[in-house]
Amino acid sequence: MLKSEQALSRSFLRKDIQADLVVIGGGLSGTCCAITAARAGLKVVLVQDRPVLGGNSSSEVRLWVLGATSHMGNNNRWAREGGVVDELLVENMYRNKEGNAVIFDTVLLDKVVSEPNITLLLNTTVMEVHKKDADTIASVRAYCSQNATDYSIAAPLFCDASGDGVVGFLSGAAFRMGAESKEEFGELFAPSAEYGELLGHSIYFYTKDIGTPVSFVPPSYALDDITKIPKYKKFSAKEQGCQLWWIEYGGRLDTVHDTEMIKWELWKVVYGVWNYIKNSGKFPEARNLTLEWVGTIPGKRESRRFEGDYILHQQDIVSQRAHSDAVAFGGWSIDLHPADGVFSEKPGCNQWHSKGIYPIPYRCYYSRNINNLFLAGRIISVSHVAFGSTRVMGTSAYGGQAIGMAAALCIEKNVQPREIIKQNYIPELQQRLASIGHYIPGVQFSNTKDLVRTASIRASSELTLTELPEAGMLKKLDPAVAQLLPLDKGRVPDLNLHAVTEVDTILEAELYISHQPGNFTPDVLLETVPVPLKPGKNCVPLTFKTILAEKTYVFIVFRKNPDIYLNFSQLRITGILSVFNHINEAVSNYGKQMPPPDIGVDAFEFWCPQRRPEGHNVALKINPGLACFQAENIRNGIDRPVKQPNAWVADLKDTAPSIELTWKEAVMICEIVIKFDTDFDHPMETVLMGHPESVMPFCIRRFTLRDEQGNIVFRKDDNYQTINRITLNNAVHTRKLTLEVSHPSTNIPASVFEIQCYTS
Incomplete structure (x- = not known):
């Protein structure tokens, strides 16, 4: 038995x-940062104060991961984030x-624990920051409640992805x-005091x-007066999970200390909402429903x-302002909520794209x-208005992996984060990021080390698109469609x-392009061709007089007319898409989008794809072929x-x-990178929303690599990922x-985005 004075000297491990x-x-940003840095060769410690990874996307909160694709509800085509976050989303889709x-949860944990360079500390909370000097962190102190261990973690670089900025604070x-x-900042959409200055938290439930x-x-x-919630009459027994994003509160409080x-x-x-649904008698469809799960921690917004060296603001988003040091992109709407949340x-929400x-x-x-x-x-480092867009998890994760690569560059060059700018390492950082998708x-x-740069390239065939053939699918021209x-x-x-x-x-046919190259908002009308139709089947020739100044995507728009039916095609091709004004x-x-004139946001039409199995291309003949x-x-x-x-x-x-x-002289190949099409237009929501396929229909499942003697260098029969690094x-x-x-199917030809080869 220990004496009392010995007990007084006890301490945690x-x-x-x-x-x-x-x-x-x-969360997703910290996870992607850690994986990217570890794969780049850094020894990484990932400190997470929860029992699982994923933050708001985890099973503790259950919000779906979204970014620039925005539920396929905006004009950002092929905009799903690439690199590690793409790998995670594609893996989740498969499993x-x-x-x-x-x-x-298991997908994220599996990816992290598979990286030998990552030390993962779950259930571990940072409590102290120790500094080398006034401007430099030396170490952090953290405590794990599950193993009663006190950690001191030192490093030359730190990344705060804690949500509330614990280390930063x-x-x-x-x-x-x-x-x-x-x-x-001259932000016309900056909210008034009445609207409030902070977004609140949400908790979801499943039935x-x-x-x-x-x-x-x-x-x-439980809330006993449901009428305190202004939209109580709009409740539905069918909604659950993050469909209940609007159950929000806290924007008038301290969203850190009042959590x-x-x-x-x-x-x-x-519980008040569920009591109303179950016991008010107004929802007979809820008779057999039980409350299966309620969140135990709120999802924070x-x-x-x-503050960084630049604070992104509204005009950067609306004008898509170019930055020479760009390392990521966003595309969610400027999505601000009233501070009073569910009681407002x-x-x-108030979304402007x-x-x-x-x-x-x-x-x-x-x-x-x-x-x-x-x-x-x-x-x-963003303003409150810009935060309305950058805060979503797909965008956050993308920035996280940019940091992971930047950290690797900092260690290699022995510089601090700001020096990446000052010493003009941004182009190198951008190239390293591009190399991982x-x-x-x-x-x-x-990359001059990429052997493919000096190779002669020959394919067994190259598609020339002369037709999107009819497949016996007549669809009413309602809504309007564009090819x-x-x-x-x-x-x-x-x-x-x-x-x-x-x-x-x-039949009103129009030819549009986007005013900004790489955009997919049809906001420049080039030509209109009205075509008179007679009862029955009409052959419609479309001849446009426009001369295009550069390579670009065009929109062949067919305006809404419920009296007309168009033929659609079963053929799906990488980079070919139909969009609808729905x-x-x-x-x-x-x-x-019709914003008020005084908030600094553009008015424009939305042209968005339909989710598979819908979203067929308009059946067309094209002469000359593409x-x-x-x-x-x-x-x-x-x-x-992008433009092609x-x-x-x-x-x-x-x-x-x-x-x-083919090379003129023999080369030594140690590594091969192949990038396939996993449909960057698909948002791949991670939870709640089901998807019709586990593997994207454009993705090549089987491929073989052979040397000049025909020997098999590598073979894979069950691919589903975007990037294969061999x-x-x-x-x-x-x-x-x-x-x-092999062709993915009889209606989808094989496609490859990129091949890289390296000696070392």
Whole structure:
């Protein structure tokens, strides 16, 4: 037995850890940061104060991951984030297309624990920051409640991805809370005091039909007067999970220190809502429903925002302002909520979209006054208005992986984060990011070490698109539809299609482009061709006189006319897409954005795809055919459709598609990188929303690599990922490398975005 004086000297187990980078916060931004840095060679400690990874996307909160694709409800085509976050989303789709949040937990944990360079500390909270000097962090102290261990974690670099900016706050990093005035940045959408300065927290619940009536007795703390919630008459027994995003509260409080109080208020609301649904008698469809799950921690939206060397603001988003130090992009709407949340008379959100994706500069991702502190997630250097867009998890994760690569560059060059700018390492950082599939608007991948740059390229075939053939699918021209086509500069090809009607009417055909290259908002009308139709089947020739000044996507728009039926095609091709002028209320898309004139936001039409199995292309004949799918595209440095498809696409008639790389002299190949099409237009929501397929229909499942003697270098029969990075156990010495692929299906030709080869 210990004596009392010995007991007084007890302390928790102490462990000291040294790393290259410490990432605090295991949400999606911290997770992507840690994985990226670890793969780049850094020793990383990932500190997470919860039992699972994922933050708001985890099974503890259950919000779906979204970013620039915005539920396919805006004009950002092929805008899903690339790199590590793409890998995670594609992996989740393969394992978990039904949207089970618990399975997504396992996907994230699996990826992190598979990285030997990551030390993962779950249930571990940072409590102290120790500094080397006034402007430099030396270490953090953290405590794990599950193993009663006190950690001291030292490193030359730190990344705060904690959501509330725990390390930034304790280290003295400059930060803001609340909204800026209109005058500070000239932001016309800056909210009034009535609207409030902070977004609140949310808690969700899930229900389950057990096939027999079930009663519900509310807890004593349940909200007893449902009329306190202005929209109580709009409740539905069908909504659950993050469809209940509007159950929000806390924007008038301190969203850091009042979180426990906010949580209790949200519990009151949730159980009060469920009591109303179960016991009011107004929802007979809820008779067999039981309350299966209620969140135990709130999903946070806004608290501290830290200051970097640049503060992104409204005009950056709306004008898609270019930044030479861009390392990421966003594309969610400027999505601000009333501070009173569920108790507000105002709409639950106020979303205003830009016409395309916008770059985010590197200067937003590090502290302006703490030398070795990176900022990731929702705490980055943005105004309150810009935060309304950058805060979503897809965008946050994208910034996190940019930081992970920047940290690797800092360690290699022995510099602090700001020095990446000062010493002009931004181009190198951008190229390193591009090499892992991290697309940055305006940046093309170019690596002189890539052997493909010096190879001769020949394909067994190259698609020339002369027809999107009819498939016996007649669809009413309601809503309006547009066919996106990638055209070369010069004359617009002649088009021909069939339209069916029972009355004399007019088919209004229009030719549009986007005013900004790389955008997919049809806001420049080039030509209108009205075509009179007679009852029956009409052959419709479309001849446009427009001469295009450069390569670009065009919109062949067919205006809404319920009296007309158009033919659609089963053929789906990388970089070819139909879009519709329909409504998507989930993202405040009502067919056209019509903002008030004084908030600094553009008015424009929404043209969005339909989700598969819908979303077929308009059946057309094209003369001359589109020859934009050449093999040379695999080394043009862009691995997604932007102004053109940027992919090699084989002809469907080619029974054995292949592409050959040939060198004048033998080369030594140790690593091969191949990038396939996993449909960057699909948002891949992670939870709740089910998906029709676990593997994207454009993705090549089977491929083989052979040397010049025909020997198999590598083979894969079950691919579903975007990027295949193949490290050969034995280097190949050859003058020719052949990639043999199979068409994904009879209606989808094989395609490849990029091939890279390296000696070491």
